[in-house]
Amino acid sequence: MSIILDHVNYVYSAGTAYEKHALKDISLKIEDGQFIGIIGHTGSGKSTLIQHLNGLIRATSGAIYYNGEDIYDKGYPLQKLRGKVGLVFQYPEHQLFETTIFKDVCFGPKNQGLSQNEAELKAFEALRAVGLSERLWYQSPFDLSGGQKRRVAIAGVLAMKPEVLILDEPTAGLDPKGRDEILDQVVRMHRELHITVILVSHSMEDVANYVGRLIVMNRGQVMFDGVPREVFAHYQELEAVGLSAPQVTYLMHDLRRRGLSVDESATTLEEAKASILRALQVGSK
């Protein structure tokens, strides 16, 4: 089970003044069960990239394989693919439309051709998985707070039982508390539902603590692809393209420069703390 992108190119509005080469020769392999972060500046092509993964955008050239099958083959069931590769857009709460939250979450499974009962069961599980309190389920989605609406929207995709869940900037516009809650929820879903999760973000802090693999996009190309500590080691190059490593990386490099022998590749607060304490102990002995 995997998604393979083979030399994918995408050109917007070819042949007009607005022509833009949004993706340049992208080749990637996304393995089952991975937790991936895609990072990039606005306009780096990350949103375009993820829309290729469920066939919403058709590559100008190149091929995409889902579980070994070419999704551009004639007769390939794209609608089914979209159930397997669930895509949650930016500000997903803007797509809510039903009279109650529960009905809205049922929309996806119903489109998959499930019966009312089955759809409701899926919706039930999905709303549970995003941690939305049961007393809200039969209210209008428009009465909720921003963070809650977003949970409902994520549940709407989750209810289709995707094998891969892609979230485009799931924390955009949320306050720090809402942001942490959503991210923790995503981590829990990855662990408990055993699904592949792809998290798109422009904030290093968001993804550094969670993902196992980090893909950095710049100008339509993959700039770095590896585990976060490897990627953050290039923090100067990241800065050159308008991104930044997590605060921790800077702190550790500064400490190192001032003579404390800490581990610069620490990416999370916990690791940093442990490393600093260790260095201090060594120093005081």
Place this chain on the structure above:
Amino acid sequence: MLRDITIGQYYPADSVIHKLDPRTKLFATLLFVISLFTFRSWAGLALATVFLAVLIRLSKVPLRYMVKGLRAIVVILLITALFNLFLTPGKVLVEWWIFSISYEGLISAGKMTVRLIFLILGTSVVTLTTTPNALTDGLEKALRPLNAIRIPVHEVAMMMSIALRFIPILVEETDKIMKAQIARGADFESGNLIKKAKNMVPLLVPLFISAFRRANDLALAMEARCYHGGKGRTKMKPLQYRRRDAVVYGLVLVYFAGMIAVRILL
């Protein structure tokens, strides 16, 4: 998906036409449109063709881009052509059952089609080379005399420019919502008319909500900047005629006079 809509879309390029004052372009369009309905002879048609060809050439907008805008009126073109073709009396060329095609019908169908195509192309030269803002600025200034008979020209112009400004935003929004619902398995294509209309609900509800939200935000932002209508309002960049505008006014008038002369003489 929806990116093909060209109405009201500005095509950036560096051309003489782009640089003209919008009022000049509006005036030229008006005369061009009138002139299209004055010609009877082939000479008149030729003159209009040359004028339009020069305009398109000067505008540096690819012809392909303009012709795309014609797709929207194909049906109107067909209906007009057919009515002219079958309902014009005259020397009969072909007759079949109750239908007959006359020589005159053939000619007038042809001319009418050309007129309509020229009409669309001519006006789209203006919309493609003028930003919506410049266009409404031009309209506002050109129609200012109507203030005297209590027509709120500024307010109408403001509404127009907001409406124009919102077309691409709402198109993009529609595209986004559509994609998001397709990602949830929605189907906007198959089924009969009633089913299709029903399938639009997941698109239309979020779109309306978003339109209202945007309108609300915009009104608030305008109020926060003390917008209070057109009274006493000045422009940061007032429209100003330059020499090239005078030249174009002259050329357009010459063209118009030519068309009238051709009509009278030939």
